[in-house]
Amino acid sequence: xxxxxxxxxxxxxxxxxxxxxxxxxxxxxxxxxxxxxxxxxxxxxxxxxxxxxxxxxxxxxxxxxxxxxxxxxxxxxxxxxxxxxxxxxxxxxxxxxxxxxxxxxxxxxxxxxxxxxxxxxxxxxxxxxxxxxxxxxx
Numbered sequence: 001x002x003x004x005x006x007x008x009x010x011x012x013x014x015x016x017x018x019x020x021x022x023x024x025x026x027x028x029x030x031x032x033x034x035x036x037x038x039x040x041x042x043x044x045x046x047x048x049x050x051x052x053x054x055x056x057x058x059x060x061x062x063x064x065x066x067x068x069x070x071x072x073x074x075x076x077x078x079x080x081x082x083x084x085x086x087x088x089x090x091x092x093x094x095x096x097x098x099x100x101x102x103x104x105x106x107x108x109x110x111x112x113x114x115x116x117x118x119x120x121x122x123x124x125x126x127x128x129x130x131x132x133x134x135x136x137x138x
Contacts, residue, residue: 007097035117048108057098061117069110078136
């Protein structure tokens with residue numbers, strides 16, 4: 001079992017198979033990611049420069065993929081270190097550990113796909129920044 005504190009934010013390259021007559025295909029399998037997928041959700045029809053997120057998780061690990069458009073993801077750890085990732089390639093996904101506060105900025109064409117390690121549970125969310133700091137700084 002993976003220890004949450006050992007997971008760091010990272011870009012995962014799923015690779016791509018491209019042919020002239022059939023376009024491009026990227027493949028994600030559980031063997032390529034550090035968790036079993038329990039939930040999948042997607043966002044689309046987002047107004048230009050929409051900002052979402054403003055939370056962290058206690059347990060849920062996520063992979064965020066920009067299927068279309070651009071998504072800029074800002075991650076912050078409990079010690080104030082900030083990381084920025086620009087997602088604009090559907091063959092790549094950003095691994096987001098639960099121990100990171102995340103904020104996402106979307107362009108008007110963005111379509112987001114998220115793979116999550118746990119089913120939705122409101123109790124998993126840290127929605128207040130101070131609660132996030134207190135929970136993960138232990």
